[in-house]
Amino acid sequence: MALQQTVEKTVTQTVSGLGYDLVEIERSAGGLLRVTIDLPWAGPAADGADDALVTVEDCEKVTRQLQYALEVEGVDYKRLEVSSPGIDRPLRHERDFERFAGEVIDIVLKAPMGEAAAGQVSANRKKFRGTLERVEAADGSHGWQIVWSDEPAAKPGQKVSKKRPPATLQALGFTLDELREARLAPIVDFKGRKPRSGAATPQ
Numbered sequence: 443m444a445l446q447q448t449v450e451k452t453v454t455q456t457v458s459g460l461g462y463d464l465v466e467i468e469r470s471a472g473g474l475l476r477v478t479i480d481l482p483w484a485g486p487a488a489d490g491a492d493d494a495l496v497t498v499e500d501c502e503k504v505t506r507q508l509q510y511a512l513e514v515e516g517v518d519y520k521r522l523e524v525s526s527p528g529i530d531r532p533l534r535h536e537r538d539f540e541r542f543a544g545e546v547i548d549i550v551l552k553a554p555m556g557e558a559a560a561g562q563v564s565a566n567r568k569k570f571r572g573t574l575e576r577v578e579a580a581d582g583s584h585g586w587q588i589v590w591s592d593e594p595a596a597k598p599g600q601k602v603s604k605k606r607p608p609a610t611l612q613a614l615g616f617t618l619d620e621l622r623e624a625r626l627a628p629i630v631d632f633k634g635r636k637p638r639s640g641a642a643t644p645q
Contacts, residue, residue: 449517453477456511460504462496465527465534473520475512479504480527483541496526533624539574539586546627547574547588551620563612570614571627577615587615 450467457464457479465478479501481494501524508522533539533547551568563570572588579585591611 445517448515449475449512452511452515452517453508456508457504460507462500462504466532469519473518474523475517475519475521476523476525477504477508478525478527480531483537501525528628529626529630530628531626533626536618539618539624540576542626543574543576545574546571546629548623548625548627549588549616549621550623551616552622553620555614563614568622572612572614575613585615585617587613589613 446469449469453467454464457477461482462479463482465480466476467478468474468476470476479496481496481500505522505524508524512519512522530548531542533542548569548571551570554566554568555563570588570590572590575587575589577585577587589611
């Protein structure tokens with residue numbers, strides 16, 4: 443446990459000290475230490491532009507500094523791998539949810555919804571996919587929900603009648619403490635990018 447804490451503290455301080463966000467630390471069998479980094483988020487872009495992406499040079503810079511810091515701390519590992527998040531980037535902190543509000547995400551609850559969800563979803567269900575939305579409360583606080591539709595999405599090139607009624611949406615509110623896991627949904631459109639809005643079909 444002490445070794446794990448040393449690794450986490452060293453990696454966290456090194457990555458943040460270089461101006462990056464630490465997304466994930468993994469120690470795999472065979473001595474592999476995998477570190478995932480991202481560029482810091484400054485808030486919604488005024489022009490709607492997407493966030494900049496981590497480059498190979500970014501990963502190389504963090505790798506060099508981590509190798510030195512881990513050696514100083516006497517951390518034993520066989521191989522160090524520093525990479526950028528994939529399209530299924532994990533969401534772990536409040537700032538991650540703030541950053542990716544409006545994106546389609548996959549969540550897994552720690553416990554099933556129970557009878558409180560009766561009539562909407564299965565009481566035993568724990569996995570959901572939907573568009574992440576911020577919910578403002580009357581007292582000024584906020585929470586999170588995902589919104590989805592069980593109706594199949596239109597196929598590419600398919601004509602949709604203007605008389606067709608809008609899809610029926612469902613919403614599920616949650617707190618971060620209720621989540622076992624949350625990730626960006628690995629969805630890619632024809633331009634190689636994830637859609638930024640619109641409800642998704644649940645898993």
